[in-house]
Every structure is written in structure tokens, then in C-alpha cells.
Amino acid sequence: MGQRGDYPARVKRLFFSLTILCALGLQSISAAKPNILFIMVDDLGKDWISCYGADEINTPNIDRLAQGGLKFHNAWSMPQCTPTRATLLTGQYPWRTGWVNHWDVPRWGVGYFDWANYTTFANVMKSAGYSTAIAGKWQINDFRLEPEALRKHGFDDWAVWTGYETGNPPSNERYWDAYIHTRAGSKTYKDKFGPDIYCDFLIDHMKQHRDEPMMLYFPMALTHGPLVPTPDEPKVTTNKDKLKAMVRYTDTLVGRLVSTLDDLKIRDRTVVIFTTDNGTSGGIRGTINGRRPSGGKGSKFEGGVCQPFIVNCPGLVPGGRETDALTDFADLLPTFAELGGAKLPKGVTLDGRSFAPLLLGQAENSPRDWIMALGHGAGRLDKKGVRGTNDFADRVLRDKRYKVWLEHEPKITALYDLKTDPLEQKNLLNSNKPEHLAALKKFRAIIGSQPKIDGRPLYRPRKANSWDKQLQAKVEKPAANKPKRERRRKRKATQQ
Numbered sequence: 001m002g003q004r005g006d007y008p009a010r011v012k013r014l015f016f017s018l019t020i021l022c023a024l025g026l027q028s029i030s031a032a033k034p035n036i037l038f039i040m041v042d043d044l045g046k047d048w049i050s051c052y053g054a055d056e057i058n059t060p061n062i063d064r065l066a067q068g069g070l071k072f073h074n075a076w077s078m079p080q081c082t083p084t085r086a087t088l089l090t091g092q093y094p095w096r097t098g099w100v101n102h103w104d105v106p107r108w109g110v111g112y113f114d115w116a117n118y119t120t121f122a123n124v125m126k127s128a129g130y131s132t133a134i135a136g137k138w139q140i141n142d143f144r145l146e147p148e149a150l151r152k153h154g155f156d157d158w159a160v161w162t163g164y165e166t167g168n169p170p171s172n173e174r175y176w177d178a179y180i181h182t183r184a185g186s187k188t189y190k191d192k193f194g195p196d197i198y199c200d201f202l203i204d205h206m207k208q209h210r211d212e213p214m215m216l217y218f219p220m221a222l223t224h225g226p227l228v229p230t231p232d233e234p235k236v237t238t239n240k241d242k243l244k245a246m247v248r249y250t251d252t253l254v255g256r257l258v259s260t261l262d263d264l265k266i267r268d269r270t271v272v273i274f275t276t277d278n279g280t281s282g283g284i285r286g287t288i289n290g291r292r293p294s295g296g297k298g299s300k301f302e303g304g305v306c307q308p309f310i311v312n313c314p315g316l317v318p319g320g321r322e323t324d325a326l327t328d329f330a331d332l333l334p335t336f337a338e339l340g341g342a343k344l345p346k347g348v349t350l351d352g353r354s355f356a357p358l359l360l361g362q363a364e365n366s367p368r369d370w371i372m373a374l375g376h377g378a379g380r381l382d383k384k385g386v387r388g389t390n391d392f393a394d395r396v397l398r399d400k401r402y403k404v405w406l407e408h409e410p411k412i413t414a415l416y417d418l419k420t421d422p423l424e425q426k427n428l429l430n431s432n433k434p435e436h437l438a439a440l441k442k443f444r445a446i447i448g449s450q451p452k453i454d455g456r457p458l459y460r461p462r463k464a465n466s467w468d469k470q471l472q473a474k475v476e477k478p479a480a481n482k483p484k485r486e487r488r489r490k491r492k493a494t495q496q
């Protein structure tokens with residue numbers, strides 16, 4: 001009788017024990033999946049990050065990430081905004097996605113980044129149990145037409161500047177009086193500094209989801225123009241001083257995020273990646289060891305495409321390291337997937353390859369023996385819609401020593417030895433040295449394996465809107481690759 005009477009109590013205890021075991025098991029699974037915080041500054045090259053040798057600035061919080069993590073020297077973005085963002089989101093090169101030029105969707109309309117045609121890293125990580133969030137700048141969808149675009153791209157939550165929406169003047173503000181889109185809609189945050197709102201949003205998300213794996217994407221609004229005073233330096237007046245203030249504020253926000261990870265005791269299992277989307281805008285480039293970088297935003301010189309790239313995670317990424325390993329932004333999606341144990345999307349051809357083993361100290365190099373960058377300037381319209389400026393976008397490819405340029409056609413127009421000629425001043429295209437001929441043969445084989453005409457952006461047609469950009473009456477012909485153009489490139493590279 002006693003044993004029968006205890007039966008309901010034993011069942012309850014068993015159920016309670018199983019519940020605890022399941023909860024512990026889920027916590028263990030979550031703990032095994034690292035958080036990822038991907039920070040991407042807008043329009044800032046190595047010339048404004050002190051751990052890369054910048055002369056005119058100190059960025060102590062970013063520098064500490066480098067000191068305690070892995071600092072890359074050969075990490076390429078694309079030369080400009082839209083190509084970079086489409087590449088890192090999809091793991092595909094712009095010639096494959098069709099987004100080979102900048103296209104400001106809220107301003108120009110017509111085309112858009114279509115969730116039915118592209119898979120993002122947010123979708124990939126969400127499929128592996130990650131909480132996903134984005135804050136900062138998006139600019140490749142129009143939230144007036146699709147308020148839930150970010151959810152459809154895989155993000156659970158968001159707080160982003162809308163981009164300038166033609167016909168809606170308040171939307172021009174990303175900094176003071178920022179016009180921000182959240183799940184509740186779009187509105188002006190009067191007297192608020194947008195970067196603070198974006199950062200606070202991510203901090204709140206960390207606090208709410210600290211016990212589950214998080215994929216946090218922070219494409220900052222800083223330091224893109226317009227150049228403005230910051231809350232810490234409200235009295236700066238010149239453009240150079242405003243930029244410096246904005247860089248210092250960027251560093252402050254990085255410090256706030258890292259401190260939050262420490263406070264939440266999730267720092268050791270959070271992979272923090274710091275980088276930028278392209279080089280510094282031309283008129284406000286800084287110097288490294290007294291010299292201006294060879295190009296900036298929109299340029300395919302190293303100063304335009306080779307970005308600061310730092311990875312830090314005390315519990316996973318061995319610190320105090322620097323690497324000359326090659327990587328570009330097509331590698332990010334597969335790297336995130338491997339770190340988080342996510343399956344790669346089926347039926348999608350990826351151009352990138354994971355460099356997770358390098359981050360984790362399990363490899364000395366990345367799997368890449370060449371990388372690529374292409375795309376700058378605004379796209380254009382034809383009768384079919386948005387397309388690249390040219391059928392074949394200008395591009396550059398490099399390995400650890402040599403770099404080639406292609407202009408408007410799949411034909412190499414320049415070869416440079418980056419080891420002896422980092423400013424790319426001596427064109428070796430006509431050299432007969434065996435090592436130069438071997439380099440050309442290698443790159444020509446890579447180029448020959450890729451299409452001779454770039455893809456077009458893929459999006460489903462939608463109803464015309466009053467702000468849609470109109471078809472141009474005349475299309476300018478591509479400039480020929482003349483000696484004058486090459487001389488101009490060299491002059492820009494050596495400007496101090």
C-alpha cells in the first residue's frame with residue numbers, strides 16, 4: 001500500500017528530473033554554439049584604426065580586440081556599399097548575385113534585395129537555432145513597401161536607419177534626429193543620436209537572449225557622411241575633426257558592446273568580428289606611417305578594398321596573432337555556418353569558403369589561394385530593370401603576392417607585385433620573367449572559369465512607385481583602357 005501511495009509522487013519526481021535534464025541539455029547545446037557579433041563600420045579604412053598604424057587617431061577598444069585576438073592583413077571587402085553587403089549576406093560574388101554596383105533602394109526604387117531569390121546568413125543561422133538581430137544600416141529594401149523585409153531575410157528583430165526614402169525628408173537622418181525602422185514601424189527619434197539607439201538595441205537583445213545562441217549583425221551608420229559632431233565631442237567644426245570624433249565614437253560603441261558581453265558573462269563564447277565595408281572616402285583619408293593609403297572608397301587599390309579585420313573570442317580564438325591569410329567577404333556566410341554548426345543552404349552555389357579553422361587555431365592558413373573584389377559607382381536601368389553599369393564590371397584579384405586588374409572585359413590589363421610594389425605603380429603585364437608569366441597564367445585560368453557577362457539583380461517585379469528612378473535616355477560607353485587612365489591611377493596611389 002505504501003509503495004502504491006508513493007506512485008504519484010515518484011512520477012512527479014521523475015517528471016521533474018527529466019525536465020531538469022532536458023533544460024540542462026538545451027543549455028549545453030546553446031553553450032556549444034558560440035554567439036557571433038559582426039561589426040562593420042561604414043566608409044573607414046585602416047588609415048583610421050590605430051592598431052593598423054593610423055597616425056592621427058587612437059582606437060583603444062578596437063586595438064584591444066586585436067591584441068587579444070587575430071588580426072588579418074589581407075581581408076578584402078568589395079569597393080563600395082551595395083556589392084559588399086550583398087556579398088557578405090549571401091556568400092556569393094557580385095557577378096553572381098547581380099549586385100555589382102551600388103543601388104540605393106529607398107531613394108531610387110525599381111529593384112530590391114529579394115528574399116525569394118537570395119539566402120542570407122541570418123536565415124542560415126536561424127535554421128541552427130540562433131536568435132538573429134540587426135541594427136544600423138540596411139538600405140537594400142524599402143520598408144514603406146515591405147515593413148517585414150528584415151524578418152523575411154531571417155532577422156528576428158531590428159533597429160535600422162531606413163535609408164533616405166525619396167519624398168520623405170525626415171528619413172534622410174541617420175545620426176541626430178535619426179529616422180529608424182523597428183518592428184513597431186518607422187519614425188524620427190527626436191534629439192537622439194542614431195548610433196546610440198542602434199547600440200542600445202543590440203545591448204537589450206543580448207540581455208534578453210543571453211541564454212541562447214545569438215547572431216548579431218551591426219552594419220554601423222558611422223562613419224559615413226554627413227560628418228557630424230558626436231555626443232562626446234559636440235563642439236567640433238571642421239570635417240576632419242568631425243570624422244575623428246566619429247571614429248572615436250565608433251570605438252566607444254565597440255567598447256560598450258564588449259563590456260556588455262563581459263557583464264553578461266558570455267564574453268568567452270562570443271566571437272566578435274570587427275571590420276569595415278570599404279575604404280575611407282577620398283577627401284578625408286588619413287595616413288599610415290606618414291603615407292596616405294593607395295586609394296579609398298570606390299577604389300580597387302589596396303586602400304579601397306583591403307580592410308581592417310579583427311576576430312576576438314577569449315574562449316575560442318587564440319589571441320595575440322596576426323595573419324597574412326587571404327579572405328574576402330564571400331567567406332563570411334560559410335564561416336558563420338561552420339562556427340554555429342549550421343547547414344549550408346541547399347541548391348545555392350557559394351563562392352566563399354569557411355576560414356573557421358584558422359580562427360579557432362586549428363589551421364595556419366585560410367583555404368583561399370586567391371580573392372576578388374569588384375563593383376563601384378551607381379548601377380543603371382534598362383528596359384528590364386536594374387543592372388550593372390557595364391556587362392562586365394571592373395575587378396581585381398590577388399594571391400599573397402600578385403594582383404591583377406580587369407577593366408570592362410575579361411582581360412587582364414595590369415599585373416602588380418604587391419611584395420615589391422604595394423602602391424601598384426609598376427605594371428608587369430608585359431614582363432617575360434617566368435614568375436610573372438606563371439602568375440598571369442594562374443589568374444587567366446580563374447577568370448576563364450567565370451562568366452564573361454555579369455548576372456543581373458534578381459527580384460520579382462512590383463508595382464511602380466512615384467519615386468522610382470526613370471530609365472536613362474542615353475547610356476555612356478565604357479571608357480577605354482588608355483595609358484592616360486593608368487597614369488591617373490598611379491597618380492592617385494602616390495598622392496600624399
